[in-house]
Amino acid sequence: MYQAKTRQIIVTVKPAYLEEQSEPSENRWVWAYRVEIENAGEVTVQxxxxxWEITDASGHIETVAGPGVVGEQPVILPGDSFTYTSGCPLSTPSGIMRGRYQMRTDEGEAFEVEIPAFSLDLPTDNRVLN
Known part of the structure; x- marks a missing residue:
């Protein structure tokens, strides 16, 4: 697991290789990643x-940006958390992801929260990035 903390918001990521969805002979490797966003602070955030910045083993970088996550813009109360699962295909057998969330307090203050960099590696390989 990978973890980062910004202003009492703790982001934990756990990646997993999806062998059944991958086709190495076609240069397609797929991972899922589970993200938990915990509000350890005293104010409600949304x-x-x-x-996201996704870098494959050949150094190709793809960026993904947009509203919310998995179609939601969750409100996270103090002491609460929000968890979701998403996925990432790569054209190489390893890579790395990193990113950030734009959050807003219930008082209207906007701030960024770091998503920890995490490796996408085959279970049979040693971690080579991160």
Whole structure:
């Protein structure tokens, strides 16, 4: 697991290789990643948008940005958390993801929350990035 903390918001990511969805002979490797966003602070926050930077083993970088996550813009109360699962295909057998969320407090203050960089590696390989 990978974890980062920004302003009492703790983001934990756990990636998993999806062998059944991958086709190495066609240069397609697929991972799922589970993200938990925990509000350890004292103010309510809402996740408004996300930004991801995905780098494959050959150094190709793809960015993904947009509103919310998995079609939601969750409101996270103090002491509460929000968990979701998403996925990422790569054209190489390893890579790395990193990013950030744009959050807003219930008082209207906007701020960014770091998503920890995490490796996408085959279970049979040693981690080579991150």
């Amino acid at each position: 996740l408004e948008s996300r930004y």
